[in-house]
Amino acid sequence: xxxxxxxxxxVICKSGTSVKIECRSLDFQAxxxxxxxxxxxxxxxxxxxxxxxxxxxxxxxVEKDKFLINHASLTLSTLTVTSAHPEDSxxxxxxxxxxxxxxxxxxxxxxxxxxxx
Amino acid sequence: xxxxxxxxxxxxTEGAIVQINCTYQTSGFNGLFWYQQHAGEAxxxxxxNVLDGLEEKGRFSSFLSRSKGYSYLLLxxxxxxxxxxxxxxxxxxxxxxxxxxxxxxxIKP
Numbered sequence: 001x002x003x004x005x006x007x008x009x010x011v012i013c014k015s016g017t018s019v020k021i022e023c024r025s026l027d028f029q030a031x032x033x034x035x036x037x038x039x040x041x042x043x044x045x046x047x048x049x050x051x052x053x054x055x056x057x058x059x060x061x062v063e064k065d066k067f068l069i070n071h072a073s074l075t076l077s078t079l080t081v082t083s084a085h086p087e088d089s090x091x092x093x094x095x096x097x098x099x100x101x102x103x104x105x106x107x108x109x110x111x112x113x114x115x116x117x
Numbered sequence: 118x119x120x121x122x123x124x125x126x127x128x129x130t131e132g133a134i135v136q137i138n139c140t141y142q143t144s145g146f147n148g149l150f151w152y153q154q155h156a157g158e159a160x161x162x163x164x165x166n167v168l169d170g171l172e173e174k175g176r177f178s179s180f181l182s183r184s185k186g187y188s189y190l191l192l193x194x195x196x197x198x199x200x201x202x203x204x205x206x207x208x209x210x211x212x213x214x215x216x217x218x219x220x221x222x223x224i225k226p
Contacts, residue, residue, distance in 0.1 A: 043217060
């Protein structure tokens with residue numbers, strides 16, 4: 001089946017530093033990947049849609065200069081949280097959509113838990 | 118606007134049956150998903166409905182009524198491991214997933 005990996009699984013960093021999270025589709029090519037953020041006891045919030053070879057489309061209220069997304073290849077998208085602050089602490093999840101599937105299912109990575117001190 | 122409504126929390130007994138309801142309002146509709154999410158983990162796919170009716174898959178079944186903008190997830194023979202959040206998500210006309218806030222299901226022995 002379609003497998004999506006994320007790295008790292010968790011990260012703790014100091015306020016003001018930048019953190020890069022990688023999302024990889026392991027056994028398929030993903031032209032579209034999605035980045036979500038989830039705060040405790042809340043649902044998934046779509047941050048941006050990442051298309052291979054083009055600029056990401058950000059949701060309203062998401063700062064594109066703070067959350068840098070690069071989808072350099074058909075199997076890799078990265079999210080960089082620049083100058084992270086404690087309020088950026090959250091569970092970040094990526095997903096990839098498999099083209100041609102009957103129902104456009106999204107396959108989720110295991111998530112990255114970010115804690116900013 | 119686009120909106121998904123589902124109960125915040127439900128409690129059920131091991132071995133019993135529980136139905137989690139979801140109503141949706143979206144710009145266009147291309148199907149409805151149910152995902153299961155255990156605490157601290159990413160969501161996992163449970164079901165997809167795009168036509169009216171009931172889809173059965175083992176202990177889990179999902180129902181859709183497009184005219185009513187309504188779906189439910191039915192879980193039978195509940196097990197303790199079914200304790201999780203259940204997320205309802207509708208696919209809009211742009212094939213974007215619109216997520217509900219999730220229903221936390223608590224299973225008691």
